[in-house]
Amino acid sequence: KQEVTQIPAALSVPEGENLVLNCSFTDSAIYNLQWFRQDPGKGLTSLLLIQSSQREQTSGRLNASLDKSSGRSTLYIAASQPGDSATYLCAVFKAAGNKLTFGGGTRVLVKP
Amino acid sequence: GAGVSQSPSNKVTEKGKDVELRCDPISGHTALYWYRQRLGQGLEFLIYFQGNSAPDKSGLPSDRFSAERTGESVSTLTIQRTQQEDSAVYLCASLKARGAASVETQYFGPGTRLLVL
Numbered sequence: 001k002q003e004v005t006q007i008p009a010a011l012s013v014p015e016g017e018n019l020v021l022n023c024s025f026t027d028s029a030i031y032n033l034q035w036f037r038q039d040p041g042k043g044l045t046s047l048l049l050i051q052s053s054q055r056e057q058t059s060g061r062l063n064a065s066l067d068k069s070s071g072r073s074t075l076y077i078a079a080s081q082p083g084d085s086a087t088y089l090c091a092v093f094k095a096a097g098n099k100l101t102f103g104g105g106t107r108v109l110v111k112p
Numbered sequence: 113g114a115g116v117s118q119s120p121s122n123k124v125t126e127k128g129k130d131v132e133l134r135c136d137p138i139s140g141h142t143a144l145y146w147y148r149q150r151l152g153q154g155l156e157f158l159i160y161f162q163g164n165s166a167p168d169k170s171g172l173p174s175d176r177f178s179a180e181r182t183g184e185s186v187s188t189l190t191i192q193r194t195q196q197e198d199s200a201v202y203l204c205a206s207l208k209a210r211g212a213a214s215v216e217t218q219y220f221g222p223g224t225r226l227l228v229l
């Protein structure tokens with residue numbers, strides 16, 4: 001059974017610092033890994049999707065890496081801003097079943 | 113509409129009552145998912161619809177939970193005889209999936225917050 005773990009569960013940084021969020025998964029038989037952002041009272045917004053054959057994806061200040069063999073992904077957010085405050089969820093799309101398995105999320109607070 | 117919509121946005125009910133939650137996916141999206149998110153936790157998969165195929169119900173926690181979808185349109189999630197542990201946010205997502213589902217992202221609705229007293 002696929003398990004996805006995110007560490008830390010919560011993170012508080014001053015504005016301008018870089019954020020590093022970690023995600024690990026137990027079963028390397030994945031098609032892709034996705035990072036989502038969740039704001040209070042709202043649904044999830046997809047940030048980055050990394051195919052299993054890729055090592056990283058970048059979008060603006062966001063960069064996500066994937067090491068499938070070790071079951072790890074890291075989301076980097078450069079030069080954090082208060083607007084980056086949210087919960088960040090990683091999820092893996094399993095090789096069978098057409099479904100996403102989510103981690104518990106990391107709650108991020110960027111202080112002005 | 114531009115995105116996935118869900119109704120109601122909030123629902124308070126008494127233990128033992130039935131509730132029905134609705135999801136309107138993005139037009140043209142063949143796949144639809146229901147997830148549950150308990151307070152402070154990640155999302156749990158509940159059920160998956162893909163076109164006219166039999167749904168994947170492997171995530172439904174008990175026989176009190178059921179869901180329907182007609183074709184590629186609206187879906188309803190029904191919880192019978194609600195219990196306090198059913199309190200959670202119920203999220204719906206849709207996916208185009210015309211090609212390989214693995215290269216596409218799911219689009220999520222805002223969720224329905226269910227509180228069972």
